[in-house]
Amino acid sequence: QKEVEQNSGPLSVPEGAIASLNCTYSDRGSQSFFWYRQYSGKSPELIMFIYSNGDKEDGRFTAQLNKASQYVSLLIRDSQPSDSATYLCAVLYESYKYIFGTGTRLKVLA
């Protein structure tokens, strides 16, 4: 069974700090990896995707992929209280099926 694992948290960081969110996956054949942000009572919103080993930066967000170790991470620099949400990691299998983790709840303390 293909799995995507995340620590449920909550992960608490002070405002202005770097938040580091991690995700591991079970299938070495996975090619595409996604991070979604989900505010309470709202639907998931795509914030980053990454296909290649290494880092990908977009504004305050950096996605990191290490296929050998089968993990994906999301770094949020200069964390703001508005970043407080649940962050879902998703892995694309067989080119069409997305498997989601349970999400990590992030709390940014003002």
Add this chain to the structure above:
Amino acid sequence: EAGVAQSPRYKIIEKRQSVAFWCNPISGHATLYWYQQILGQGPKLLIQFQNNGVVDDSQLPKDRFSAERLKGVDSTLKIQPAKLEDSAVYLCASRTDRDEQYFGPGTRLTVT
């Protein structure tokens, strides 16, 4: 560009009743997904359509759930009869040709 539309936003029904949800994907997106999200969990795939054909419905409880996508555009998901454990948010998503998936606002179903 308009996003994924879903209706209704909320629904409360009694167990054993039926309910239907509607989704209109982003224009031009051939791939449409229905997910079930239970509180505290990630979205779980129920069914995927490519145009008006089913790609994967392996996790759809077919004794009570059905879905269709006529004409390859909008889609409906039906539950009949509903059980208490069907209480969840039902999310519709569509996907670009770059594998980016976008979600609608969801329908929050409460079965009493």
